[in-house]
Amino acid sequence: MLRPTKEMLPFKVVYHEKYDLNLGPHVFPSQKFRLIAEALIAEKIATAEDFAKPDPAGDEDILRVHAPDWVRKLKTGTLSAREVMLLEIPYSRELVDAVWLAAGGSILAAQCALRDGFAANLGGGFHHAYPNHGEGFCAIHDVAVAIRRLQADGAIRKAMVVDTDVHHGNGTAAIFQKDPSVFTISIHQENNYPAHKPPSSIDLNMMDRADDEEYLAALLPALQKALDEFRPELLFYIGGADPFCEDQLGGLSLTKKGLMERDRRVFEEARRRGVPVATALAGGYARRVEDTVRIHVNTILAARDVAGQFPVSVALRG
Ligand SMILES: [Zn+2]
Secondary structure (H helix, E strand, O other): OOOOOOOOOOOOEEEHHOOOOOOOOOOOOOOOOHHHHHHHHOOOOOHHHEEEEOOOOOOHOOOOOOOOHHHHHHHHHOHHHHHHHHOOOOOOOOHHHHHHHHHHHHHHHHHHHHHHHHEEEEOOOOOOOOOOOOOOOEEOOOOOOOHHHHHHHHEEEOOEEEOOOOOOOOHHHHHHHHOOEEEEEEEEOOOOOOOOOOOOOOOEEOOOOHHHHHHHHHHHHHHHHHHHHHHHHHEEOOOOOOOOEEEEOOOOOOOOOHHHHHHHHHHHHHHHOOEEEEEEEOOOOOOOOHHHHHHHHHHHHHHHHHHOOOOHHHHHHH
């Protein structure tokens, strides 16, 4: 007889089948959320017990970040044509359900990370969402919602967002610009969307076609210094798959190996300082969706490796 399945990962992966935005043939491969979850099971990286299913964020959670008017428009389907154009994905009830769930997923991931040292939301990372409008496939800023919720609960005071999506984290920067309790780092291709880049705490502007070595040489010293000086109680990692050399919306030249090394090094820097890490996905537009899925799966593998290196009792209590 088979033994009952047990957890295989030292942390939770947060996922809901309704993360899929059901966009059909769109450059945003929203089926990737499901494909990543399926790959983790198929490749015996995780079992069903490693998964945690989020509830949708409460409206009170969303409203800590977003303007009541924007929330009302999303809930009632009354976006203007210009607002839909900026969002760059069609409006639907499913979209609203999916982004409320993604925000709930990032809240749950952040809570699990405080307990276990790590947690991964297999969704979210909607870093282009502003308080009063959506942009670039992002309607609700799940990571900001999660940070504000944990602060409101008194679970953390200071958080850091490390955003490695190839596109600048403009929504994150705008939301936390005047907030000394949240430190934001964005490493992105300078010559790419969004045109307007409000300042993050640190912006690392990469030149076109920057490779693995140039990228890590920019990211690591800045991250180390920021962690030492700011000393966050939680690091939220927005792990973009779109700095990949074959990405259709990116212009950097990172390899899959380089991207996994990036993830691993960020996690190591955080965990050796005892900082819990929650991850969210963000963008990935490789011509072959398998490549995007692989890069996101590799983020989970990098987290697993680093979690083994820095066990939670040492990391969080040491
Ligand atoms: Zn992106």
